Amino acid sequence: MKLKLLVSAFAAMSLFSAAAIGQSVAITNARIVTVSGPTIEKGTVVIRDGLIQAVGADVRPPADAQVIDGNGLSVYPGFIDSLSTAGLPTRTPQPGGGGPGGGGGQQAAQQAAAQAQQSNSNYRAGIRPEVSVVDDLRAGDSQFDSIRNAGFTAAVTVGRTGIFNGRSAVINLAGDSVSGMLLKEPYAQHISFATIPGGYPGSLLGTFSALRQMFYDAQQLQEWRKGYAANPKGMRRPPEDKSLEALIPILNREMPVVFNANTEKEIVRALDLAKAFNLKAIIAGGQESWKLTERLKSQNIPVLLSLNFPKRTASASPDADPENLSTLRFRAEVPKTAARLAQAGVKFAFQSGGLTAANDFFTNAAKAVEGGLTKDVAVRAMTLSAAEILDLNDRLGSIEAGKIANLAVVKNDVFASDRFVPYVFVDGKLFEQKEQPRQGGGRGPAAQRGGGNTSSAPATPNVANVAGTYNLSIDAPGQTLTGTLVLRQQGDTISGTMTTQLGVVQIAGGKATAGGFSFSATAEVGGTTMDITFRATVSNNNLNGTIDTPQGPVPVTGTKVP
Amino acid sequence: MNMKRVIQYLTMAGLVFAGSLFAFAQKGGDVLIKGATVMTAARGTLENADVLVTNGKIAKVGKGISAPAGVRVIDAAGKYVSPGxxxxxxxxxxxxxxxxxxxxxxxxxxxxxxxxxxxxxxxxxxxxxxxxxxxxxxxxxxxxxxxxxxxxxxxxxxxxxxxxxxxxxxxxxxxxxxxxxxxxxxxxxxxxxxxxxxxxxxxxxxxxxxxxxxxxxxxxxxxxxxxxxxxxxxxxxxxxxxxxxxxxxxxxxxxxxxxxxxxxxxxxxxxxxxxxxxxxxxxxxxxxxxxxxxxxxxxxxxxxxxxxxxxxxxxxxxxxxxxxxxxxxxxxxxxxxxxxxxxxxxxxxxxxxxxxxxxxxxxxxxxxxxxxxxxGSIEQGKDGDLVVWSGHPFSPYSRVEITMIEGDVYFDSAKDVTMRAELAKEREALEKLEMNRAPAAGGTPPRLPSERRSADRDEADRGNNR
Missing domain, CATH: 3.20.20.140 (Metal-dependent hydrolases)
Structure with missing residues (x-):
């Protein structure tokens, strides 16, 4: 009987994988969290040709199978990060590549900046919806090591600059070619309520009026084209405008629009705009979406909920004003958002929200569970619910025969700090990591750095000491800004300030790396704010790097003040 | 936001909001202000006068108005009432x-x-x-x-x-x-x-x-x-x-x-x-x-x-x-x-x-x-946008006691005072939470005291051009 089942499954499989039957892998004796159905307390998952061939308590491994003893392990559908920048170049100059002079890295950054400006679009960089992440993605497995070792197998990815972040893709977190990694491209258009200093729209006011004008222009273009196609004689021809053309699918609801909106007011603005233009909206971030559950539910708008929870970064000082009560409340409420969305029946999936350590994703998901979310729904929010929102649930997000073999094999409770992911499958390809002896410092054993496929990186990263004061030269388009960067360092966490002609920027949540550091910050320029990411290497007291701004990357160099 | 949503919102948050009085605010409130000096800003100042607001609109201005059943009465003897x-x-x-x-x-x-x-x-x-x-x-x-x-x-x-x-x-x-x-x-x-x-x-x-x-x-x-x-x-x-x-x-x-x-x-x-x-x-x-x-x-x-x-x-x-x-x-x-x-x-x-x-x-x-x-004025038929002052509004010693919009109270100085203790308690509890505690080391500089932050107004000199 068992054999019969297996044979019929085999036969079904062979229909669409007839070309080549590779070796199969079977995980036996494992607890299988199928998500789509009941959890199988002890069973087998068979993987062949990139797909899940069979799953069940009574399934026996095929004769040719490489068998992994899953005793004491849980098999989950591979986790999905429903909004990330996975696969995008970091534009950090490679340590050693350019040497202390670092000319190579700077040149690359300048080229990238020039490239961002080079376009025949009628619109400024930052409001070009035709931009597509697929043009920037890189192939290769090792770039995903740190997130894949935490159990992630797929992600929505898109850049985060500008008002139109551009078109995203859903990718698998391994692959020798970009085309092979893609699960869905394009997935959605992404919009941030950002500003693009240096021109219109230079403030949040202009952001909304510019978006509206472009939507109207795209609507008009579509109508004009229809009229012209029907009868071109006697009618002026419609312009070929690739920026406006890129908006037509979202105006026709053929492509969703993901709005980055965390606070109540931002979400309201996104919903209002979506309503005015009948857009198929998705809210990303959504930290205060719990205040709008009724509206989200009734308009059937899902939330890609960020697990990057806010926390106080300012050090204590008796001189300082106390923090606003609204800020204190905001931070306290965010971890409860997921539970409230679940209770209200708002569809949501988890996303990393710019978290630098993949492990924090699970640590914070556990906080969401503390906030009242059931573990099952939490798991669903990083598997099947994500696949449903991405409209890929027919092939992703659960452990069912015929689905893509994206799996995470987890030791211990996935929400516990001792979780470890010894095996990950992406498109059926096995990635294995060995457990390291735990070390002090509270970071889990799966805190990896880049390395080989089966990472054997030490648990405590070896980080450079970058603390100090640097004189900066920032090579912005058409001008050179000078400034001072003050970095303080605690382990691999850096903080401090960057002061330029444009003002003072506070650094929060910066990370020191082996050869340098990176941080994100919000800079205030001419009364508006923009998000920047600063990445640099430090070698022989010389600093070399790039500042990613909404207008594109800007090269930065500096010297350490002795 | 309807009543249900307001209550749901407050309950879910478990919060006491500054001015949560308006949780009871609806599409236009009913209120009778009794015995005040009413500065109508249209028809002179009336001594010892009453203002009745029903469904958010000023229904009657004059003397000896009695409150319909269930309508809140504010005793404003010795106080002044002006338009919002x-x-x-x-x-x-x-x-x-x-x-x-x-x-x-x-x-x-x-x-x-x-x-x-x-x-x-x-x-x-x-x-x-x-x-x-x-x-x-x-x-x-x-x-x-x-x-x-x-x-x-x-x-x-x-x-x-x-x-x-x-x-x-x-x-x-x-x-x-x-x-x-x-x-x-x-x-x-x-x-x-x-x-x-x-x-x-x-x-x-x-x-x-x-x-x-x-x-x-x-x-x-x-x-x-x-x-x-x-x-x-x-x-x-x-x-x-x-x-x-x-x-x-x-x-x-x-x-x-x-x-x-x-x-x-x-x-x-x-x-x-x-x-x-x-x-x-x-x-x-x-x-x-x-x-x-x-x-x-x-x-x-x-x-x-x-x-x-x-x-x-x-x-x-x-x-x-x-x-x-x-x-x-x-x-x-x-x-x-x-x-x-x-x-x-x-x-x-x-x-x-x-x-x-x-x-x-x-x-x-x-x-x-x-x-x-x-x-803009206290006249029959207009919105019940009213301010109750402790004394003449042109005196620097006078304070606003109640501000209402369309008959609903949005500021009540007495409630504000009692609310302060509740807010202090809430703040104390919130500040103890992990996410609100200052990092042990390596944090960003704290917020400047308010007196050292720039004020607003027509800030041409600061380039803000308000």
Missing amino acids: IIDAHSHSMLDAINEGSIAVSSMTNVGDVLDPRDITIYRALAGGVTTALLLHGSANPIGGQSTTVKFKWGHTVEEFPVAGAPPGIKFALGENVKRSNFTPQPGQTPRYPRTRMGTMEVIRDAFLRARDYKRSWDDFKARKTNVPPRRDLELEPLVEILEGKRLVHAHGYRSDEHYNLLLLADEFGFRIATLQHALEAYKIAPEIAKRGTGASIFADSWSYKLEAYDSIPYNGYILWKNGVVVSINSDSDERMRRLNLDAAKMQKYGGVPEEEALKMITLNPAKQLGIDKRT
Whole structure:
């Protein structure tokens, strides 16, 4: 009987994988969290040709199978990060590549900046919806090591600059070619309520009026084209405008629009705009979406909920004003958002929200569970619910025969700090990591750095000491800004300030790396704010790097003040 | 937000909100204020009088009114009641004030960037302000579209705009517009216009384009053309101005410039609704009055910057004497809370009669904003936008005790005092939570004490151009 089942499954499989039957892998004796159905307390998952061939308590491994003893392990559908920048170049100059002079890295950054400006679009960089992440993605497995070792197998990815972040893709977190990694491209258009200093729209006011004008222009273009196609004689021809053309699918609801909106007011603005233009909206971030559950539910708008929870970064000082009560409340409420969305029946999936350590994703998901979310729904929010929102649930997000073999094999409770992911499958390809002896410092054993496929990186990263004061030269388009960067360092966490002609920027949540550091910050320029990411290497007291701004990357160099 | 949602919201949050009293606020409350000195700002001051509000509207003003069953009675013996104060120039609630990248930013609308949780709303209510004109900044000859709101603190953003209020727009003249105090960033090209004559050219050019735009639509509607014109969000509001459907609020200090603008409006056949700031408007008072234009001024701030050099304390008085509808505005989240004292100054300098001075922060701004049919004075049929004062509102010793909008209480000083203890307790609990604790080491610098942060107001000197 068992054999019969297996044979019929085999036969079904062979229909669409007839070309080549590779070796199969079977995980036996494992607890299988199928998500789509009941959890199988002890069973087998068979993987062949990139797909899940069979799953069940009574399934026996095929004769040719490489068998992994899953005793004491849980098999989950591979986790999905429903909004990330996975696969995008970091534009950090490679340590050693350019040497202390670092000319190579700077040149690359300048080229990238020039490239961002080079376009025949009628619109400024930052409001070009035709931009597509697929043009920037890189192939290769090792770039995903740190997130894949935490159990992630797929992600929505898109850049985060500008008002139109551009078109995203859903990718698998391994692959020798970009085309092979893609699960869905394009997935959605992404919009941030950002500003693009240096021109219109230079403030949040202009952001909304510019978006509206472009939507109207795209609507008009579509109508004009229809009229012209029907009868071109006697009618002026419609312009070929690739920026406006890129908006037509979202105006026709053929492509969703993901709005980055965390606070109540931002979400309201996104919903209002979506309503005015009948857009198929998705809210990303959504930290205060719990205040709008009724509206989200009734308009059937899902939330890609960020697990990057806010926390106080300012050090204590008796001189300082106390923090606003609204800020204190905001931070306290965010971890409860997921539970409230679940209770209200708002569809949501988890996303990393710019978290630098993949492990924090699970640590914070556990906080969401503390906030009242059931573990099952939490798991669903990083598997099947994500696949449903991405409209890929027919092939992703659960452990069912015929689905893509994206799996995470987890030791211990996935929400516990001792979780470890010894095996990950992406498109059926096995990635294995060995457990390291735990070390002090509270970071889990799966805190990896880049390395080989089966990472054997030490648990405590070896980080450079970058603390100090640097004189900066920032090579912005058409001008050179000078400034001072003050970095303080605690382990691999850096903080401090960057002061330029444009003002003072506070650094929060910066990370020191082996050869340098990176941080994100919000800079205030001419009364508006923009998000920047600063990445640099430090070698022989010389600093070399790039500042990613909404207008594109800007090269930065500096010297350490002795 | 309906009642159920408000309650659900508060329960879910487990929070006690500042001003959570409005949790009981509905579409128009019922209340009877008894035995007060009622300053109607329209029909004189009534001693020992009552005001009855039903369904948010003033139902009766007079003596010996008895409360219908179930209606809350406020004993206001010895107290004063005035209309809710209206600030005809504010930037409260705005997450962005200037779109300074371009000289004509009429496509922008401050209604897009309202923050209904801005604490300045609650503070304004504590100063008796119920209504405000929220304006774009003064960085552009033609600025963004404005919105008129009632400070319905605690409600969702869509409930703030005053229904039926005519749309408005900000214009600006003078040094902010020509970027006199604006330091271009390195490599940045200074924006045109750079002079006062350039400013007039930009405005005239915009209206000529708006005329052409209107014509192109008229032609299309008359089937003279087959492709619909491009919908132009910059020119649409200017067409509305030409059609008399949108009110122009024109920032300026020098009367020669303001007069130039009045002449330009004559040329294009529209009315300027208000001259904003207009600190030397006394020089052209008859010309302003003749056109039915209002003046919205500061009570003082004489010579506070070069453009204001010729301003005098008697500006408001002279304008009023010439028949101009005068309002006193704040242009400041901080000064907004004591506009009553600014009105008092009109009595001091020149002797504007008490009721006329009160009108300058109530009925007159309502007229200027085109909402005087529903608010601005205590008259039967108008909205129950009322302030109960501990004493005469022109006394610096008087305090606001209750502020209500459409019969619903949005500020109650007694409740505010009791709420403080609750908020302190809440703060204490919140500060103990992990996410609210200061990092043990390596944190960012803490927030500057408020007295070391820049204040607001017409911040041309700080380049903010409010």
